[in-house]
Amino acid sequence: MPYKIQEVKRGIKTHMIETNKFKTNLFAIFLSVPLNRESVTQNALIPAVLRRGTANLKTQEEISIALENMYGATLDCGVEKTGDNQTLKFYLETLNDTFLPEQENLSKKAIELLLDVVFNPLTENRNFKKEYVDSEKKTIKRLIEGKIDNKDMYAYNRCIEEMYKNKPYGLYKYGYIEDLDKLDEKNLYEDYKKLLNEAKIDIFVSGNFGNDDIIDVINENINIVNLKPREDKHIINTEEKEKKEKVEVQTIQEPKDVTQGKLVIGLDIDFYEPDSKYAMCLYNVILGESATSKMFQNVREKAGLAYSARSTYVRQKNNIFIRAGIEISNYEKAVNIIKEQLEDMKNGKFTEEDIENAKKYMVAGIKTVQDEQDSEITYYMGQELSGKLIYFEDYINKINDVTREQIDQIAKNININTIYFLKNNE
């Protein structure tokens, strides 16, 4: 098998993807914890502080120089909301040794640098460096304020926030400005140590490592040796836990400085059976993901109301989000056309051909996951968080096995939860 998982200690795993398809090697470290209001902001701040300096490379400048010397290796840090978890992400990409102009062993250097960034930060008097924490608090503050800069994403996030009021999934992944004020180099360092002791840790390596045993390099690294085994507390992300109740449709209209209205409709899928997620994927493709979908055909091509009109399935939460950018005065018209599409789906008004097309669409998507290192890692990490591993081939088979009856059943159990519209200031 080209994909190997090893438990280093309880709650800590390495994942090895061996491949010689790429000119790069990619390393990734993920720290996952349950998402909640108390810790969301500090967890967003931690990666930003970590990338400022390690015990060995004390400044951002030193880190940048080290990366440039590795033929432009790239270091990426961030946070992601993965269902009801918050995942801190750290990536390092380097050239594969085969493609260096001069012989060198970059892989070992690269993984050691990344481990240092995550586990061996620069400290002062057993705290984070004050200057870095103060400065990165401002960075996160700007990211939170910057929510509004991308109006499409803003509308999408606002719809989720309204649907999940006071629930973990409704939280913004970068946290809240009022919570930032409470954080300093001392308590953030305490939070960080707690995080290192409690988070589920997954370390991925993808690429061609010749004869080096890169996993040994990780296992023997002092940062890893020093970690304690831990009780893995992350929330298992599965659609089966997402029980939905019928709610009255909530309608929200918010004015901002926009020339185009941004419509987001959040749908609840009130249905679960083992493996029903495959049928849900297909339902979503038929409804709004592909160019032959009902959304694209009817909202865009027939009515000419939108340039962008599509839907996204969020498996972890058993939701579908429909999104369209429309003329503000066309709000009623667009909502009505979208409701008609949902009705049509309920009444089984989709063809065998629609199902076949959707299957082909999904299968092509799954096959190409392996053509990109980061999407392959993201795929396996998603499986890891859902608690069961499905290989690409099984996934494809399960998609192909879905029947019309299964899609019908889902269609009958889909309800609008929220209609959110971002419009202009009047």
Add this chain to the structure above:
Amino acid sequence: MQIIENSKVKEKLYVEKLENGLTVMIMPKANIQKKYMIWATNFGSIDNRFIAPNEKEETSIPDGVAHFLEHKMFEQPNGTNSLDTLTALGVNANAYTTTDHTSYLFECTDNFIPALDELMDYVQNPYFTDENVEKEKGIIGQEIKMYDDYPQWAVYMNAMRNMYKNNPIKIDIAGTIESISKIDKEVLYKCYNTFYHPSNMVMCFAGDFEPEKLLEEVKKRLKSTEKHGEIKRIYPEEPGEIVKKESVQKMEVSMPIFVIGIKDSLDNKNCNNDSIIKKHIAIEILLNMLIGKSSKLYKDLYESELITGEPYLEYEFSKQYAHIAITGQSNNPKQVLEKLQEEIKKMKSNEIDLEHFKRIKNMIYGNYVKEYDDVAEICRMFVADYMKGINSFGYIENYKQVTPEYTKQVLNEVFNEEKTVISIIEKCTN
């Protein structure tokens, strides 16, 4: 077919120029599931005045025609839409328009041949009616409005307008609601017949292919065409000077964003390919040395909170324009510009720091090599460079030849304060 091999990235490019003038480029990539193809024509948003082959009169077209044509090419006489047909094959199809070319593309894992059939069929068979042209105006209108809400797009376009007086790069690729209202099926046919001739087009493939066999498949599907005369493109005379140093627009953003532009002279037209590539590499090195992540200026700006993250650095050029664009976010963009200009002066009066130079050069080498992992990236890059008269491999071949002395010379020639502009989007206060 001609085979061009690059030993550094360990890839081969197969190239053939067919009798009808079409250039075909194929890069085989074993073990990759995805197959990717682009068929592109050398017709973009800046080509809005021309004399068609065998005509004497100049044709002048409304802004946004190349992009409008891209949207309408998918429509078929039998009422179907090729985008639907391709999607039904499980193929991911798309198209895009730039300043100097229009691309039709798909990526797939299965059904490559049926998809090739469909793509080559629709690109060779336009079908425009008054009705389908009218309907598209609504859709493209929404696309234009979507861009109106992107501050990043507004700040970039304003920078172009600050630099260019006449060059059509200063108009939006999609045109305006007003300009597209004037588009009708006649102008679309006229442009199709002028620019969609094989001799004005290039095809690029990357994926698990056998090049010779694939070339035969392409040839089989080409319609016979009459020989095409020369298309005379007319571009307005563009002065060397900029239009204005500064522009400020207000939008709802959390923090001001800016583009610093430096207009370059157009002697690119008279350069050979290698010298354009070398100049491009030198400019990339200089930008990174000046304000890249490990530079002193970046450190100062970050620590004094003048910028929030790495600025985006680019040298953009075609046969008709050339400029540097530095994009970033700052509470005080004008101060960023001042500090940058001080840094440029300092760099001009000092020797090039050789250690820094070598490091950045290695980084740029790594960035070029990484481009060869993704079949989509490969096709887009080879097509875009082809339109500029460049072979993309040239970047890896020429990087060694870029010396500190030459780079210093480019610094003195290109980084000219008189030709520097800034475009700013400020927060609106409501």
